[in-house]
Amino acid sequence: MSKRQVAMVFDLNKCLGCQTCTIACKRLWTREEGMDYMWWATVNTMPGRGTPRDWETSGGGFKDGAAQPGRMPSRKDFGEAWKFNHEEVFFGGKGQSTHLHVEGDQPDWGPNWDEDQGGGEYPNSYYFYLPRICNHCTHPACLEACPRKAIVKREEDGIVLIDEDRCRGYRFCMEACPYKKIYFNHVKKVSQKCIFCFPRVEQGVAPACARMCPGRVRFVGYKDDQNGPIWKLVEKWKVAIPLHPEFGTEPNVFYVPPIAPPRYDENGNIDESKPRIPDEYLVSLFGPKVLDVLAILKAEMAKTRAGEKSEVLDVLIAYQWKSMFGGFDRDPATIEWTKG
Amino acid sequence: MRVNFVRGAPVEWLLDPEAEPWSRAQAEKVELYGTPIGMQPTEIIRTAWANRKIGAVGEVRVSALHNGEVIAFRLDWPDATENRDLDDTSAFPDGAAIMLPVVAGAPLATMGAEGKPVSIWYWRADADTQGRNVLSEGIGTSRTLDTKLVSSHGVWRNGRWNVVIARPFKIQSSDPQVALEPGQTTEFGVAVWEGSNSERGGVKAFSGAWRPLEIAPSTGGGKA
Ligand code: SF4
Ligand code: SF4
Numbered sequence: 098m099s100k101r102q103v104a105m106v107f108d109l110n111k112c113l114g115c116q117t118c119t120i121a122c123k124r125l126w127t128r129e130e131g132m133d134y135m136w137w138a139t140v141n142t143m144p145g146r147g148t149p150r151d152w153e154t155s156g157g158g159f160k161d162g163a164a165q166p167g168r169m170p171s172r173k174d175f176g177e178a179w180k181f182n183h184e185e186v187f188f189g190g191k192g193q194s195t196h197l198h199v200e201g202d203q204p205d206w207g208p209n210w211d212e213d214q215g216g217g218e219y220p221n222s223y224y225f226y227l228p229r230i231c232n233h234c235t236h237p238a239c240l241e242a243c244p245r246k247a248i249v250k251r252e253e254d255g256i257v258l259i260d261e262d263r264c265r266g267y268r269f270c271m272e273a274c275p276y277k278k279i280y281f282n283h284v285k286k287v288s289q290k291c292i293f294c295f296p297r298v299e300q301g302v303a304p305a306c307a308r309m310c311p312g313r314v315r316f317v318g319y320k321d322d323q324n325g326p327i328w329k330l331v332e333k334w335k336v337a338i339p340l341h342p343e344f345g346t347e348p349n350v351f352y353v354p355p356i357a358p359p360r361y362d363e364n365g366n367i368d369e370s371k372p373r374i375p376d377e378y379l380v381s382l383f384g385p386k387v388l389d390v391l392a393i394l395k396a397e398m399a400k401t402r403a404g405e406k407s408e409v410l411d412v413l414i415a416y417q418w419k420s421m422f423g424g425f426d427r428d429p430a431t432i433e434w435t436k437g
Numbered sequence: 438m439r440v441n442f443v444r445g446a447p448v449e450w451l452l453d454p455e456a457e458p459w460s461r462a463q464a465e466k467v468e469l470y471g472t473p474i475g476m477q478p479t480e481i482i483r484t485a486w487a488n489r490k491i492g493a494v495g496e497v498r499v500s501a502l503h504n505g506e507v508i509a510f511r512l513d514w515p516d517a518t519e520n521r522d523l524d525d526t527s528a529f530p531d532g533a534a535i536m537l538p539v540v541a542g543a544p545l546a547t548m549g550a551e552g553k554p555v556s557i558w559y560w561r562a563d564a565d566t567q568g569r570n571v572l573s574e575g576i577g578t579s580r581t582l583d584t585k586l587v588s589s590h591g592v593w594r595n596g597r598w599n600v601v602i603a604r605p606f607k608i609q610s611s612d613p614q615v616a617l618e619p620g621q622t623t624e625f626g627v628a629v630w631e632g633s634n635s636e637r638g639g640v641k642a643f644s645g646a647w648r649p650l651e652i653a654p655s656t657g658g659g660k661a
Contacts, residue, residue, distance in 0.1 A: 164479075169526055170526060
């Protein structure tokens with residue numbers, strides 16, 4: 098275990114599915130050769146098969162402490178970086194006789210392929226967005242899989258990084274990571290993944306996905322900082338829990354589970370007896386603790402409706418944008434960045 | 438195995454596994470074994486490979502020549518699949534390596550040990566001519582010293598790999614390197630990775646034990 102651990106909390110009740118985080122990361126980190134199909138930060142509609150396709154059932158991680166075999170996701174499962182006929186559409190002079198389409202093989206999957214499909218039956222259909230990054234796990238399966246010790250977990254902040262000079266592209270990490278958050282760079286022949294924007298974090302700047310998020314979804318900070326949002330949400334109020342805790346890697350990204358609007362009964366009346374998002378589904382994602390979290394949130398919401406104050410809801414609402422970053426609130430524009 | 442001397446053979450010939458001088462080498466059959474599961478360095482690899490065959494290639498023919506300046510090994514083995522690319526995440530390239538002890542008594546099975554390094558000359562089909570000069574002092578410690586000293590080239594034809602891996606005798610380096618010269622005797626080991634079987638890293642076929650290597654002196658040897 099590292100001395101300290103930076104972490105994030107994603108409040109799923111606020112995520113708009115706008116993909117600003119996804120693009121912020123893409124523009125900052127994955128624009129180089131061999132990275133075109135990479136999305137270190139993803140946002141998928143749930144229920145859904147996700148990115149890469151069916152990652153939730155791809156094995157890996159640990160069960161009762163024992164390593165589990167994992168499947169290698171294919172490039173198609175992640176989704177290729179499609180090439181479009183932009184030239185033809187915009188400059189080909191073909192007017193309405195052509196339209197935008199993917200060139201070459203027609204894809205049958207991609208990042209966010211099943212966007213907004215969700216689950217349930219009208220009028221009680223439901224969905225929510227699930228942003229994901231590498232969880233910078235406390236018990237990282239990727240690190241433990243690597244025979245070359247090419248993956249390190251930093252002492253000072255627990256960020257999990259791949260040393261590209263030591264990596265020989267064996268991809269045992271890709272099989273081992275149960276969250277399937279490692280990509281293979283086919284040009285550099287090394288594995289690559291989310292770096293928690295460590296060059297920014299080192300300068301006191303929150304990761305780009307968090308700063309750019311218009312929904313104020315993504316909280317950042319040290320897990321043990323009692324003045325920061327992570328400690329308050331995870332430890333004090335216990336309203337943020339990891340995704341698939343049963344994978345055994347002890348993620349350091351935590352989620353505030355979604356509360357959907359109420360259901361309608363057969364007569365079209367509001368029916369509060371059952372939740373719209375089935376409890377079983379949320380339990381399948383976040384484990385049984387999710388029900389405790391929902392109970393806490395509902396109780397806090399009831400409190401505020403009765404005119405009382407709720408510290409946890411105040412934290413979640415994030416009245417002060419900077420309060421979300423646990424001290425990592427320096428403006429990146431004040432720093433002179435150099436490429437090392 | 439004897440490393441025959443071929444007077445005046447140009448390096449390009451030695452680096453061409455199908456060139457004429459190789460017909461003058463004495464090929465030796467080396468039986469290969471899958472690396473034992475217990476020796477895989479991480480639990481995750483041991484679990485993933487518990488019920489899978491490690492070491493798809495069971496035998497390799499090895500021969501070696503030198504021209505007084507460069508020593509070259511040639512490895513050839515049957516392989517139905519030519520795995521050169523890593524286009525998909527599940528695609529792995531074929532590979533082969535020669536291992537030599539840097540100091541006498543360096544263990545082969547663990548790829549050296551602390552203070553007892555081994556030198557590994559490594560060829561991988563996806564970077565055919567960019568041989569790697571690797572130093573190892575035990576499993577998981579191997580590091581590439583450079584990609585210039587060792588030359589390599591593989592030709593796949595009619596279901597067979599024919600791969601040459603070569604290095605000059607005389608080198609200048611501040612790293613521990615295996616010192617070799619004509620007339621010397623030492624030992625060598627071999628490893629082969631079968632890409633179609635997802636073999637990479639410690640998941641490979643290897644020669645099990647050191648085999649004697651006798652480098653002919655740079656005398657006689659006939660004309661190339
Ligand atoms: S999410 Fe996957 S890649 Fe990230 S630290 Fe955990 S095991 Fe490693
Ligand atoms: S930027 Fe924020 S609101 Fe938009 S998809 Fe990402 S996490 Fe959700």
